[in-house]
Amino acid sequence: MNDRKKHVMEIAHTLFVEKGFMETSVQEILEKSGISKGTFYNYFPSKKELLINIFEKIQAETERRRIEVLAGKKKSDKNAFIKQIQVKMEVGMENKLFALFNSVLLSEDEELKKIVQRYHLDELKWLQQRIVDIFGQHVQPYSLDLAVLFYGMLHNALHFSTNADVKIEIDKIITYMLNRIDNMVPSVIASKEQLFDIQLLTRLNSKTLSKRRQKIEKLFHKIDILLSNANGKQKELLLFLKEELQSPVPRKAVIQAVLKELGQKKDLEILVFDVIEE
Amino acid sequence: MNDRKKHVMEIAHTLFVEKGFMETSVQEILEKSGISKGTFYNYFPSKKELLINIFEKIQAETERRRIEVLAGKKKSDKNAFIKQIQVKMEVGMENKLFALFNSVLLSEDEELKKIVQRYHLDELKWLQQRIVDIFGQHVQPYSLDLAVLFYGMLHNALHFSTNADVKIEIDKIITYMLNRIDNMVPSVIASKEQLFDIQLLTRLNSKTLSKRRQKIEKLFHKIDILLSNANGKQKELLLFLKEELQSPVPRKAVIQAVLKELGQKKDLEILVFDVIEE
DNA sequence: ATAGTATTTATAACAATAGTATAAAAAAAT
DNA sequence: ATTTTTTTATACTATTGTTATAAATACTAT
Numbered sequence: 263m264n265d266r267k268k269h270v271m272e273i274a275h276t277l278f279v280e281k282g283f284m285e286t287s288v289q290e291i292l293e294k295s296g297i298s299k300g301t302f303y304n305y306f307p308s309k310k311e312l313l314i315n316i317f318e319k320i321q322a323e324t325e326r327r328r329i330e331v332l333a334g335k336k337k338s339d340k341n342a343f344i345k346q347i348q349v350k351m352e353v354g355m356e357n358k359l360f361a362l363f364n365s366v367l368l369s370e371d372e373e374l375k376k377i378v379q380r381y382h383l384d385e386l387k388w389l390q391q392r393i394v395d396i397f398g399q400h401v402q403p404y405s406l407d408l409a410v411l412f413y414g415m416l417h418n419a420l421h422f423s424t425n426a427d428v429k430i431e432i433d434k435i436i437t438y439m440l441n442r443i444d445n446m447v448p449s450v451i452a453s454k455e456q457l458f459d460i461q462l463l464t465r466l467n468s469k470t471l472s473k474r475r476q477k478i479e480k481l482f483h484k485i486d487i488l489l490s491n492a493n494g495k496q497k498e499l500l501l502f503l504k505e506e507l508q509s510p511v512p513r514k515a516v517i518q519a520v521l522k523e524l525g526q527k528k529d530l531e532i533l534v535f536d537v538i539e540e
Numbered sequence: 541m542n543d544r545k546k547h548v549m550e551i552a553h554t555l556f557v558e559k560g561f562m563e564t565s566v567q568e569i570l571e572k573s574g575i576s577k578g579t580f581y582n583y584f585p586s587k588k589e590l591l592i593n594i595f596e597k598i599q600a601e602t603e604r605r606r607i608e609v610l611a612g613k614k615k616s617d618k619n620a621f622i623k624q625i626q627v628k629m630e631v632g633m634e635n636k637l638f639a640l641f642n643s644v645l646l647s648e649d650e651e652l653k654k655i656v657q658r659y660h661l662d663e664l665k666w667l668q669q670r671i672v673d674i675f676g677q678h679v680q681p682y683s684l685d686l687a688v689l690f691y692g693m694l695h696n697a698l699h700f701s702t703n704a705d706v707k708i709e710i711d712k713i714i715t716y717m718l719n720r721i722d723n724m725v726p727s728v729i730a731s732k733e734q735l736f737d738i739q740l741l742t743r744l745n746s747k748t749l750s751k752r753r754q755k756i757e758k759l760f761h762k763i764d765i766l767l768s769n770a771n772g773k774q775k776e777l778l779l780f781l782k783e784e785l786q787s788p789v790p791r792k793a794v795i796q797a798v799l800k801e802l803g804q805k806k807d808l809e810i811l812v813f814d815v816i817e818e
Numbered sequence: 819a820t821a822g823t824a825t826t827t828a829t830a831a832c833a834a835t836a837g838t839a840t841a842a843a844a845a846a847a848t
Numbered sequence: 849a850t851t852t853t854t855t856t857a858t859a860c861t862a863t864t865g866t867t868a869t870a871a872a873t874a875c876t877a878t
Contacts, residue, residue: 284562288836298856299837309836379703386700410700411693411720418692419735422664425657426740438735442689445727446720457697457716462704490839491853566865576827577866587865768868769824 267305270295275316279358283313307483313362314377321381324353337395344436346392350385351420351432360421387463389413397447404450406460408443415439481507481533488530499524503534512538545583548573553594557636561591585761591640592655599659602631615673622714624670628663629698629710638699665741667691675725682728684738686721693717759785759811766808777802781812790816 273295277286288309292302306312327349335342354360363378389409394402401408416439423430482504489500499520506512506520517538521531551573555564566587570580584590605627613620632638641656667687672680679686694717701708760782767778777798784790784798795816799809 287834289834298858300839300857301855303837304854382703410697414692414694414696415689416692417696419688422688422736425660426736426744428736428740430735435735438733441727441731441733442724445724449719449723453719455716455719457708457713458700458704458706462706466704488853493852565863567863576829578828578868579826581866582825766824771823 264305266297266301270297270302270305271312271316271319274312275357278313278316278362283362304487307480310374311480314374317362317377317381320353320357320359324350327353337392340396340440343392343396344433344440347416347436348432351416351436355420355424360417383463383466386410386413387467390460390463393443397443400451401447403460404447404456406463407450407457408446410458411446412439412443415442478507478537481530481537484530484533496524507534507537514538542583544575544579548575548580548583549590549594549597552590553597553635556591556594556640561640582765585758588652589758592652595640595655595659598631598635598637602628605631615670618674618718621670621674622711622718625694625714626710629694629714633698633702638695661741661744664688664691665745668738668741671721675721678729679725681738682725682734684741685728685735686724688736689724690717690721693720756785756815759808759815762808762811774802785812785815792816 270291274286274291277291277294280286288299288302291312292299306315328346331345331349332342363381386406386409389412390405393405393408393412397405397408416436419435419439420432422428423435485500485504489497492500503517503520506517517534521534524530548569552564552569555569555572558564566577566580569590570577584593606624609623609627610620641659664684664687667690668683671683671686671690675683675686694714697713697717698710700706701713763778763782767775770778781795781798784795795812799812802808
């Protein structure tokens with residue numbers, strides 16, 4: 263990605279963390295990052311889309327660190343599990359993710375809401391799987407319940423501890439919660455109490471907005487921008503692209519040819535291939 | 541309270557629930573409730589203050605219903621406890637309280653944030669006390685922990701069930717959570733694990749913004765409005781009021797005399813007495 | 819009923835917001 | 849060296865919350 267764009271994202275990110283999303287004006291981002299309004303709206307279709315980009319960056323970063331932690335360790339290693347959660351929590355705190363997410367959930371913006379929901383869902387799925395890793399296959403039927411409980415307890419405890427201005431080491435809290443889950447497992451299995459069916463997770467997964475959909479939207483926005491500055495020939499090519507990309511079976515070779523004819527448009531190329539190479 | 545004002549609050553409330561706080565413009569509230577801008581800003585210092593008023597109304601309502609439920613029952617009655625929580629949850633769902641609260645927590649507005657924090661704190665305190673009522677005095681050292689856990693599990697389960705579009709009866713969820721707490725109690729006591737000190741609650745209590753402070757702000761706003769339309773004599777009286785109310789020991793009789801001299805200003809009188817009768 | 823007071827209305831205005839439009843300048847690619 | 853792409857500067861739109869103000873309406877005490 264463009265270095266400049268990256269820089270803008272970093273500036274915006276720190277501003278969002280400092281003052282919140284709504285409270286940060288585009289104007290301020292422009293001034294602090296020294297770009298013009300035109301450039302901003304060239305980079306991002308909207309302020310909202312900028313926030314989404316930032317979310318994605320954070321998410322990728324967390325995922326990377328989390329995989330790193332598990333490297334060479336057994337799946338059933340409790341300490342590795344604790345460390346993994348710690349990573350996530352720390353990233354979340356640093357970036358004030360809770361606040362940002364909440365601010366988004368309020369915004370009643372369907373697109374943003376879906377993204378945050380998906381984020382939570384992914385987290386829950388991951389937790390559920392890891393709980394099975396740790397506690398063994400026999401907790402599987404109750405693993406979604408346990409994941410929901412764990413997630414809720416952990417977040418609320420963290421929330422309270424920051425609100426109450428108490429500083430407890432995160433890993434202590436995580437360990438405590440893991441012990442609680444430990445307490446519950448036998449009784450849940452014995453009483454066969456179940457709240458949520460695990461199949462829910464897979465069902466929900468297909469429901470929520472796919473990343474692919476987002477990518478397509480981004481691509482089309484890019485094309486629109488190019489269209490506004492295009493001459494006759496380019497216009498024809500771009501309009502064809504738009505059409506072809508919407509077809510159920512886009513002809514890759516043709517698209518490639520059109521892209522070549524359009525000249526050096528690296529950004530566009532990346533986006534297009536990201537969408538059609540599936 | 542003024543019937544008209546009440547009506548505006550109801551309209552605004554449904555709008556906030558339907559579309560969210562930020563997404564509802566003052567303009568729309570004016571149109572739907574058929575009042576003019578001037579009147580609106582006579583009733584409420586700001587859109588934010590209107591939201592606070594609504595919060596307070598909901599809170600009072602919940603409290604009322606909750607006390608009603610316990611009437612004639614023993615404190616240790618588990619079913620009564622479940623019912624009480626259910627009341628709260630139902631009110632919360634009806635009014636989309638979570639969403640509203642979250643939207644507020646994001647807004648980075650210090651005043652609003654304090655109010656929501658206080659709300660959570662009160663809830664936690666209540667829960668902690670009730671947990672002692674139910675499980676007995678010997679859980680007291682761990683009752684704050686248990687309250688935090690219970691609150692977190694319950695809310696996350698509800699959150700998930702609405703997100704996942706699963707309909708489980710609320711009382712079933714509450715019962716399930718209570719069983720989980722049941723599981724934890726012996727092990728927590730045995731291992732003596734403690735996360736938060738109960739004394740935290742009392743310490744926090746004094747920290748958060750008092751209702752009194754809010755009332756005073758409202759009163760002063762009212763006086764300011766009156767001042768803007770006041771003639772010479774009234775101005776003198778009002779300015780005196782303002783001064784006298786800020787003194788550590790306001791002279792009630794004098795204030796009363798001044799109020800009488802000011803003529804029929806029922807709203808003002810109520811506010812004043814609410815503040816000085818302490 | 820009348821005079822005086824309080825509230826409400828209409829209306830205009832203000833400053834700040836997100837986002838659009840456009841022509842000229844600068845930078846990059848050919 | 850020329851064309852293409854990106855960036856800038858600037859003006860503009862529409863909407864937001866909030867303030868100001870003069871006229872109209874409703875209320876209260878006499």
